Amino acid sequence: MRVGRVGRPHGLDGAFVVEEASKDARRFAVGACVVVAGEQATVVLSRRVGRGRPAIKLDRPVERGAELLVPRADLPPPDEGSFYVSDLVGLEAVDEGGGRLGVVADVLPGVANDVLELDSGLLLPLVEDCVVAVDLDAGRIEIAPGFAGDR
Numbered sequence: 001m002r003v004g005r006v007g008r009p010h011g012l013d014g015a016f017v018v019e020e021a022s023k024d025a026r027r028f029a030v031g032a033c034v035v036v037a038g039e040q041a042t043v044v045l046s047r048r049v050g051r052g053r054p055a056i057k058l059d060r061p062v063e064r065g066a067e068l069l070v071p072r073a074d075l076p077p078p079d080e081g082s083f084y085v086s087d088l089v090g091l092e093a094v095d096e097g098g099g100r101l102g103v104v105a106d107v108l109p110g111v112a113n114d115v116l117e118l119d120s121g122l123l124l125p126l127v128e129d130c131v132v133a134v135d136l137d138a139g140r141i142e143i144a145p146g147f148a149g150d151r
Helices: none
Strands: 003-009 018-020 033-036 039-049 053-057 067-069 092-094 100-108 113-116 123-125 133-134 138-142
Touching: none
Parallel strands: 092 138
Antiparallel strands: 003 018, 003 067, 018 053, 033 039, 033 067, 039 053, 092 100, 100 113, 113 123, 133 138
């Protein structure tokens, strides 16, 4: 699961700002492990910089723009009614009658709420009024009437 991306350098000690950082600060604590370009790396320095963003240094050099990942098995189970983005990406979104709206391509962060981005171009608010049910086993998300427009 993605927890951030290698951003611009910060300081002269090899640290970099973590872009699109996980809100879980433990992911960037000294001693935490991440996977970068298929190889494990360990956080050896961690600090907060402007606007509280994390800046870290890993035990090996990494390229700017590289994704910082953690294995799904290392993550705690989500709270009831909550899901990891990776759980939702790939699920088929259907309307109340079972009509296909598209497949979840991404979950975009929003100001008031996150947004489901479907491969059909449809954007749906990730709120209880819109998302009636999430069935991970069936690979489906049911969307309430009125949110999919004229589809």
